[in-house]
Amino acid sequence: MTTLKKNLLAAAVLVAALCVAFGSFLLFAPRDSSSVPTEPAADARPVRDDSHRLTTPRRSELTVVEFLDFECEGCGAVHPVIERLRAEYGDRVTFVARYFPMPGHRNSTTAALAVEAAARQGRFEAMYGKLFATQKEWGEAKESKAALFRTYAADLGLDLAGYDATVKAPATLERVKADQRDGLALGVQGTPTFFVDGVRIQTPGGYEAFKALIDSRLAR
Numbered sequence: 001m002t003t004l005k006k007n008l009l010a011a012a013v014l015v016a017a018l019c020v021a022f023g024s025f026l027l028f029a030p031r032d033s034s035s036v037p038t039e040p041a042a043d044a045r046p047v048r049d050d051s052h053r054l055t056t057p058r059r060s061e062l063t064v065v066e067f068l069d070f071e072c073e074g075c076g077a078v079h080p081v082i083e084r085l086r087a088e089y090g091d092r093v094t095f096v097a098r099y100f101p102m103p104g105h106r107n108s109t110t111a112a113l114a115v116e117a118a119a120r121q122g123r124f125e126a127m128y129g130k131l132f133a134t135q136k137e138w139g140e141a142k143e144s145k146a147a148l149f150r151t152y153a154a155d156l157g158l159d160l161a162g163y164d165a166t167v168k169a170p171a172t173l174e175r176v177k178a179d180q181r182d183g184l185a186l187g188v189q190g191t192p193t194f195f196v197d198g199v200r201i202q203t204p205g206g207y208e209a210f211k212a213l214i215d216s217r218l219a220r
Helices: 003-021 023-027 073-089 108-119 124-133 146-155 160-168 170-185 207-218
Strands: 062-068 093-099 193-196 199-201
Touching: 062 073, 062 207, 073 093, 073 124, 073 207, 093 108, 093 170, 108 124, 108 146, 108 160, 108 170, 124 146, 146 160, 160 170, 193 207
Parallel strands: 062 093
Antiparallel strands: 062 193, 193 199
């Protein structure tokens, strides 16, 4: 690995670590009433039947769940790692993405609503990828980016009337909050937070470390 690549990887790991480190602070930062659920789930689970699966192997040997925030720089940094692992292990490992918008981010809940609205039209993965690919364009903005996310929906060919209705529907926000409630009950305090076969792990420091962890679990 070149020195430049090593430095970039180290920077990405540092960003991810900082996101988790500041997680507890953000949970108590000023927020609007829709940002965080009032209490954790009573029957929390790392993955549920309606959780969004990025891979669906015929015979799954392992499940990797990520609680994420589309505005979180750490999640953005680890996204290419997850994509690479999906490509390599998608026929053996179930990768699951769950919403955990952090209230310190102005557009985190708005982004989650956009992704869930796309999911209702069968385009979860497309919007999920779009938001991470464009994160530097809208992340950390102080104003709402709902209109920008709607242009992404148009770019993806979604029915915009249906998209608009779903974004505004209380059930859509409730779906996002359901993931948050599970995360809070499971001890998620920042993003990204990963669970492997139901057990919370420390976020691996890059692709090689994550690959080694998966290989070790698959070898059992």
